[in-house]
Amino acid sequence: MVKKQQIFALLLFVLIPAVTVAGGTLSNLIDPEIAARTSNYVRNYHLLHVLKMTLFLGSLAVAGFLWLLACVLVVRSKQRPYLWLLLAPFGPIGIAVLAMLNDRAPSPSDRYARFVQNLRPSLRIAYEAGVFVLAWLLAWQAMLLNRMAIIQYQAITTGVSTQQIINIQNASSGMWAFAEGNEILYLVALFYLLRPIAFCLVAQTLTRRTSKPHASPIPDQPD
Secondary structure, X not given: OOOHHHHHHHHHHHHHHHHHHHHHHHHHHOOHHHHHHOOOHHHHHHHHHHHHHHHHHHHHHHHHHHHHHHHHHHHHHOOOOHHHHHHHHHOHHHHHHHHHOOOOOOOOOOHHHHHHHOOOHHHHHHHXXXXXXXXXXXXXXXXXXXHHHHHHHHHHHHOOOHXXXXXXXXXXXXXXXXXXXXXXXXXXXXXXXXXXXXHHHHHHHHHHHHHOOOOOOOOOOOO
16 A cells, blocks of 8 residues: 555645635634624624634634645655655645655555556656546536535525526626635645555455455266
8 A cells, every 4th residue: 555644645635625614614603793792892892803813814724734744744755855845835736746756665565656657758748647637627527516516505405596596606706716716726636645545445456356266166966
């Protein structure tokens, strides 16, 4: 299998949207205007506002820390110098590049590392180009499925027709385009982190099936 650092990097990467969503949800639950029901409105409003912004900005800070730590683990798993962390500020594209680096000290059971290292340069370029196109296509399709699921969910919970919800989204198309663009970038990076793990799991499964001994037929018993 792949190294533990790669698995931990994937887990940290998966936690990033959970942290940001949780921080945003908790922040939205706090309404500073409820301070109007108290005797000291100004002070309580300020405290609630500070708490609201602390939760929101704190979740972003934790997400950023998880991002950096995931990049560090990927670099360490490849036995590369920490200078490669300069790619971390480039977001999902940067971590995808880090995931494409050859491992300088692959483990004996890492079949994916041996696979990419045995490819000739021309085949490696063709392979990475194909993976790049496939990752973007899959991310785009996943984004479209998520968009339709959100529309259907809102239509069921609010009783509004799907066309009305689509019209509302079109009215704020810039915000939706930004969110969906970030979603696609995140999924592309996720696919790159999943690639070696999925490759090793599939290879291990195929090896077990091919190496499983076939039962010999039972000879006919004489009458």
